[in-house]
Amino acid sequence: MHHIEFDTKWTMVVDLDKCTGCGACMVSCQAENNIAPMEEGSNKLKTLTWLLVYELNNGKDFPERETAYLPRPCMQCGKPACVPVCPVVATTKDEEGGIVSQIYPRCIGCRYCMAACPYHARYFGWLDPVWPEGMDKALSPSTSTRPRGVVEKCNFCHTRLLNARTRARAEGMDPKNLPDGWYKPACLEACPTGAISFGDSKNPEHKVHDLIKDKNAFRLLESIGMDPQVYYISRRDWVREQSDNHLPNDKH
Ligand code: SF4
Ligand code: SF4
Numbered sequence: 001m002h003h004i005e006f007d008t009k010w011t012m013v014v015d016l017d018k019c020t021g022c023g024a025c026m027v028s029c030q031a032e033n034n035i036a037p038m039e040e041g042s043n044k045l046k047t048l049t050w051l052l053v054y055e056l057n058n059g060k061d062f063p064e065r066e067t068a069y070l071p072r073p074c075m076q077c078g079k080p081a082c083v084p085v086c087p088v089v090a091t092t093k094d095e096e097g098g099i100v101s102q103i104y105p106r107c108i109g110c111r112y113c114m115a116a117c118p119y120h121a122r123y124f125g126w127l128d129p130v131w132p133e134g135m136d137k138a139l140s141p142s143t144s145t146r147p148r149g150v151v152e153k154c155n156f157c158h159t160r161l162l163n164a165r166t167r168a169r170a171e172g173m174d175p176k177n178l179p180d181g182w183y184k185p186a187c188l189e190a191c192p193t194g195a196i197s198f199g200d201s202k203n204p205e206h207k208v209h210d211l212i213k214d215k216n217a218f219r220l221l222e223s224i225g226m227d228p229q230v231y232y233i234s235r236r237d238w239v240r241e242q243s244d245n246h247l248p249n250d251k252h
Helices: 024-032 112-116 158-170 186-190 207-211 237-243
Strands: 010-015 052-057 067-072 122-124 151-153 196-200 230-233
Touching (some): 010 207, 024 052, 024 186, 112 122, 196 207, 207 230
Antiparallel strands (some): 052 067, 122 151
């Protein structure tokens, strides 16, 4: 797929030196996006985790061993591998901010997109979603539930973008030029250490505009050219190197 640039670029920046791996972001993502808890949740092939926290280590033994945690949502790639392979146009790159959408009623569950995604960010619903008695009352009213048999993934809590735009319209403001902080994904709000920043990286008034230029900022698998809209920051060399899947003699 050719690269497309838009006026707005919704961008997430995660400071890995602040992330403690607590998993609050994963839980809030599940709640916000109506992902049912599963008995088989520990089965990595069947569970749905739109946001997954990976554990990294520096490969050394105690006492030199260091650990880091890396939350991985969908990267909303600028050049998404998942979009051109879909035979029914069930996933698209949104021209107003670059979020990669997933259109559940169109998806036929072929899973080509899952095979194409190098970040393992897509999930197939093997099971019907079932909520424990009483918990169904806590379903988020703004996010649709999905049947089994379709693929789903993080969409930067897209309904929150729609809500922020509605608020801007109501206040007589331009819904396409939201102030910093008006549109925040659920994971950001839940993070107790403030490790996640979010905004329009093309807008100089948004914090992420400068954050992505930090000398310690990097993206995952930069070398394969997917142009992700998710950035990471770490002041630790081993984290930056490992997260980009460097091989010992790999100079890129
Ligand atoms: S699983 Fe669904 S979204 Fe993915 S390629 Fe097939 S039809 Fe498209
Ligand atoms: S991370 Fe995977 S699912 Fe998300 S846009 Fe990129 S290729 Fe598609």
